[in-house]
Amino acid sequence: MNRTQQLAMSLVVLLSAVVYGCKLDTITAEDFRSGDPGANAGTLTVSMTTPHADDGAIRFTITGPFVTTPRAASPGHRVFTLQRSPQELDVVVVGDLESGAILILPVRDTEVAPEYQAIITEVADRTGSLRADSNGYSTQVLRSAQ
Numbered sequence: 001m002n003r004t005q006q007l008a009m010s011l012v013v014l015l016s017a018v019v020y021g022c023k024l025d026t027i028t029a030e031d032f033r034s035g036d037p038g039a040n041a042g043t044l045t046v047s048m049t050t051p052h053a054d055d056g057a058i059r060f061t062i063t064g065p066f067v068t069t070p071r072a073a074s075p076g077h078r079v080f081t082l083q084r085s086p087q088e089l090d091v092v093v094v095g096d097l098e099s100g101a102i103l104i105l106p107v108r109d110t111e112v113a114p115e116y117q118a119i120i121t122e123v124a125d126r127t128g129s130l131r132a133d134s135n136g137y138s139t140q141v142l143r144s145a146q
Contacts, residue, residue, distance in 0.1 A: 042110040043144040045073065046103035046118045051136030055097040056126035060139060062089045064116035066108055073101035091118075096126065104144060116141040 048058060062070070067089040072079045077095035084090060093102050105116070118139035123131040 040109040040111045042107065044105045044107055044110065044113055044116060044141050045101050045144045046070070046105060047099075047101045047140045047142070048097070048118075048120075049099045049136075049138045049140075050097065050123075052125070052131075053098070054126050055123060056128065057092060057094045057122075057124040058097060058102070058120060058137075059090070059092045059122040060118050060120045062091055062105065062116065062118050062141075063087055064107070064141075065112055067116070068106055070103040070105040073104050077102060079103065090121075105141070110143045113141060113143050 046062070061084075064087060066086055067083075069081055069083075070079060070089075070091065072093065072095075074095065077093050077097070080092040080094070082090040091103065103118075107113075107116070118141055120134050120137050120139060123134055123137060125131065
């Protein structure tokens with residue numbers, strides 16, 4: 001098992017613990033009804049800035065009017081998610097991370113991009129060790145180039 005797979009497995013265990021602690025049974029299919037996506041439906045890009053060259057995983061929470069399952073911005077990254085509510089999504093991205101786009105997030109209305117936030121909660125290096133702090137890291141959520 002290579003380092004990326006080991007890190008992915010560790011993060012799956014972490015996410016499993018998070019899922020176990022959540023009360024997801026209060027979220028129903030009705031909460032996720034998408035309806036007509038409208039003329040401004042599209043995608044947002046979540047980008048990160050890192051002060052390190054050896055990041056292997058990042059965990060953050062995305063909040064916004066309606067968040068759903070994102071996809072990796074790079075084929076070398078794996079994405080794990082936990083939907084806490086229609087407005088909150090926990091995300092872990094695993095891989096050889098560097099500054100730049102890490103996620104593509106489908107949304108109903110790209111005009112409300114400023115209402116979406118990605119707040120970093122944890123970062124790990126490529127050996128799976130958590131960083132002591134997240135100073136120097138930042139995220140940005142912007143409309144994807146069409």
